[in-house]
Amino acid sequence: MPLLELQHLKKYYATQKAVDDISFNIEAGSIFGLLGPNGAGKTTLLRMITGIFFPDEGTITFDGRKFDALNDIRHIGYMPEERGLYKKMKIGEQALYLAQLKGLSRSEATEKIKHWFVKLEMESWWNKKVEDLSKGMSQKLQFVTTVLHEPKLIILDEPFSGLDPVNANLIKDEIFGLAQRGATIIFSTHRMEQVEEICDHIVLVNKGRKILDGTVQKIKQDFKENLFHLQVQQLPAALNSAAFNVVSAKENKLTLQINEGYRSNDLLQHFIQQGITIESFHEILPTLNEIFIREVEGTKDAVTRAFQPVNS
Numbered sequence: 001m002p003l004l005e006l007q008h009l010k011k012y013y014a015t016q017k018a019v020d021d022i023s024f025n026i027e028a029g030s031i032f033g034l035l036g037p038n039g040a041g042k043t044t045l046l047r048m049i050t051g052i053f054f055p056d057e058g059t060i061t062f063d064g065r066k067f068d069a070l071n072d073i074r075h076i077g078y079m080p081e082e083r084g085l086y087k088k089m090k091i092g093e094q095a096l097y098l099a100q101l102k103g104l105s106r107s108e109a110t111e112k113i114k115h116w117f118v119k120l121e122m123e124s125w126w127n128k129k130v131e132d133l134s135k136g137m138s139q140k141l142q143f144v145t146t147v148l149h150e151p152k153l154i155i156l157d158e159p160f161s162g163l164d165p166v167n168a169n170l171i172k173d174e175i176f177g178l179a180q181r182g183a184t185i186i187f188s189t190h191r192m193e194q195v196e197e198i199c200d201h202i203v204l205v206n207k208g209r210k211i212l213d214g215t216v217q218k219i220k221q222d223f224k225e226n227l228f229h230l231q232v233q234q235l236p237a238a239l240n241s242a243a244f245n246v247v248s249a250k251e252n253k254l255t256l257q258i259n260e261g262y263r264s265n266d267l268l269q270h271f272i273q274q275g276i277t278i279e280s281f282h283e284i285l286p287t288l289n290e291i292f293i294r295e296v297e298g299t300k301d302a303v304t305r306a307f308q309p310v311n312s
């Protein structure tokens, strides 16, 4: 069941169609990636979802009912890309203040903050001031203040920026945990490798329009180019075949593209019939980064572009 349904959303600035008729659903309990290049309209979409401003046209349905920003906002946790912490305030006090704004009592908030501070190795920070934190440390604090009140919808805009790999993993595990416990996560980023690892479903926007919508797996399948990796013990006397093109050959490692009307078995048979031992064989799916570049820049096949054809 979708937690969030966006229908025909539009937001125009004076001359700019920032969001131009975008519709999609976000399933409850999923980790959803909202992707797009700079200026695509992601922040504008997120600001409508968080009730910061109203759409010019279109409807937002939250948890089965028309989105009511004033009431629904307590079910949403938003970690924007620009940080909004009070520099002079002590960290514990700040977390308490923000949690109470979200409707928690002081004792409830204290208990939850202590729990999260232990989980994210921040116990010793309580009396430090925000201005004394590094970028990564304030990122962790911002994450805690976003999820503390157990919102149904958690929106994370570039949550890993400034985090070292250990802390990025710590936060990543918490994101998986929150989704497992039923929260719905919207994850907005330019970092495609993180999206592949974390997201179930993605939407790619460009120039205010939606250009891709689907599961990461389905999108990768849709963009595959019948490319296969093959490693053999030694190259055969006859490499050429009607079944495939050799896209690249580096010693005994080959990248092959199967031709229309042929299957991977035809490719393997070509080598096996010549008595060649096959050491490894797998399909090469495009990365989300390649798909992103291809769709956004409108460039030719991003995958095959990376290889130099040797038999064409």
Ligand SMILES: Nc1ncnc2c1ncn2[C@@H]1O[C@H](COP(=O)(O)OP(=O)(O)OP(=O)(O)O)[C@@H](O)[C@H]1O
Binding pocket: 013, 014, 016, 017, 018, 036, 037, 038, 039, 040, 041, 042, 043, 044, 045
């Ligand atoms: N307040 C504003 N007034 C006029 N134009 C705006 C305003 N805010 C955003 N825009 C324009 O709307 C478009 C979408 O901007 P938006 O900030 O939503 O993009 P974004 O996808 O979040 O980009 P980024 O990844 O760089 O943060 C851009 O062309 C931007 O210049």
